[in-house]
Amino acid sequence: MRSSEQNRRTVRIISWVTAICLLGDSMLYIVLPVYWASFGLQGLWQVGILLSINRMVRLPLNPLVGWAYSWLPKRTGILIAVVIACLTTLAFAIASGFWMLLIARAAWGAAWSMLRIGGYLTVLEVSTEDRGHLLGSYNGIIALGSLVGMLAGGVFADLLGVRMVALVLSIITALGFPLAWLFTTSHETKPSSSSKEPTKQALRRGLLHPYALLTLCSGLIIAFLFQGLLNASLSSLIDIQLSHRAEGLIIAGFAMGAASIAGVVQALRWGWTPLLSPLIGAWSDGPRGRLPLYFVTLVLAIAGMLFLSLPLPFAAWMIFLIMVLAANTALNTLSDALAADAAAQGTHTVAYMTTYTTILDVGAALGPLAAFTLIETYSTQGITLLSATMLLLLSAAWFLLRRHIQVKPFHTASM
Template sequence: MEKHSLFAVILIALAIAFSLFGDQALYAVLPTSFEKLGLLPIHVGILLSANRWIRLLTNIFAHKLFHRLPSVVLLYMALGLGTLVTFSYGIFTSFFMLFTARLLWGFCWSLLRHVGVMTASSVSTKENTGRVMGVYSGVVRLGFIGGSFLGALLYDASGFSRAFLILAGFSLSGIPLASFSGIRGIGGSSSAIPRPADNSTSTMGFMSENIHNSGSASDPGRFVPLLICTLAVGFTGSGLVMSTLGFVLKNRFGETVTVFHLMVGIASINGLILSLRHIIGTLGSPLLGHISDILGHGKVVFLCFLLAALSVAMMAAPMHILLFSALILFFYICTNTIAIILEARAGKTGSRMYSFFASALDLGAATGPLVGWIILDISPFTGLPFIIGALLLTAGSFFSVRIFKQQSQGADAA
């Protein structure tokens, strides 16, 4: 793989990261400022999940657009519309306008994620797929980190409206970054950037062989294990654990905790843990992807599913907050590794399969919070959501074996 190709992937990922600033800032700011905006608590829940539910439709639409329009057009359109969405957060405060903006952002993210992953996949080879996808995923995660931290700081310093107007400027800067990458699109889903000369081993070569097969009637059954594993990771990691973590911390440890003789608010602990989740993903994704290339994707996914299930099950028991925090971070290292490999697997199979992968991930992330909070509402045991998550991840480990068993059989047949 040429260094230019990897650099182009990094620039595109960075542009997407800047576009994420407004979305992630909303998650950090809205729960503490909704009353000042004249919103109700139920409005907050709807606004923070609407973008995920709409993606169940727009992910398929993104796949269709990917085959009808040049990838460069889709990328610039999504970056521009994403900037307008972030700008709208700063000038509109009514629920209806914010709800509309959240739906538009869901569409933007479907396009950005689809084009970004397919671009990264198109320049990778069988030998470095994990590394390339790890680099891409790690850079995109800068948007999750920067949006949460910078959004909260700007809100405290200048208020809700001005904070999002400033963040819209960051989002806008993603457009020139994307232009510097050299991305181009010819005839719909054509390659975005120059790819390796050895097409026999490139991911794009693999995609071109399978992209039409991925729409065959037999494929839904063939790829069900991958979609189930994806659903399990999205439901547990981005949904169940992430959404209930703050409540569990407060319920177990109170409003404040003492860490190394320092009194720290539980909200700060929660924010720190969630931020570290993305920091670990950013710094560790390339390494984790590279390790999976060496050890074998199937073995790594199976092991990470079991370790993630074990760690989240242990979190159901009472323990010191430092041990609890360490288990959460270890859990996210495992689920991040799984997500990288499954995303690469879906991308290598083709655009249509990736749209199904993205929808399964979004479905899990959208339903996880609802299930988690229903459980906490009807059960006094705060560890019950973690036990359910552990059971789901354990089931995912068995389905992961089928994914890579099918891959091995396909390679033998070839």
């Protein structure tokens, strides 16, 4: 039997491996829109493609990665992902031109699929009653990688040059290889050959179980609203709110624009995630379960979205925006924990978590497509009221299903 401390150590290691691999990707979201000419690009439209192609390739690749993990030891998958992440970051230090960088970004999409699905499966393997806490810790450490990558891009690009920043981050990413090796030697990750693979009919029944299906729908909605819709439109929402102030926002004698404020808010969110996510996950592991906390967080998010649609003073509006983003952090961890619970109670663990990961990517990809259409047509209220409505419907669905779950629990036999 593995101790809880060993389990936490295993999750911390795979989390830090993933965080290190994220450094280069996060840096690009800061430097590419500004220094695109330094990479031999011809225009901002190529920047948009480069920053989105990694997500697009994950949609068809996730099922393949899930299938690979059904027979491939995670040792091999994680190590391959680290090598790809290192090479794709190095490409932005030594390569130029749209097509070379497009190949690198597509390869990074494959690496992220292997890291994300491998991480979910690792938490499932080592967790029992502490699944929420471990998933919260996993998400929190990953957020540190994104935060450091963005700060490195924003602070050192002007000082060292974008090529040098990419080179340094690729070297740091290479250090993830021995860390990944430590993970795989401390935790045997080879799939069990004795476990019987679920039939297609059993898998279909499991995925269509009301609890499993609603968990997938929850992930889709949360990813669509927060990772896609809100992330893509955050600067625009702040800009619209600032336009109501004739003098703009002055802090310590400096005028701050929407982009600067959005950057500060995003940094705050990445900064509190390592603290808030494990705490939320641990609370959800308690005797009352995850759903009561999930309901409370949904209510907070709904209330915050409704207040954001009102013509409030800018300071009050920002308070509700921060409340919504904090609720988003909690909802990400709780949604992951609910999905992990559903996967752990069936015989289709790899297939279910692969489906869940793909659902998140679909939601995050659809969000930006809807964001600016809503802003142009309905202004700020288009996003906030749609978000509040969808979250309200999600809350109602879970409330109705909870009574069903209490009478007929979701377990392996129902698969």
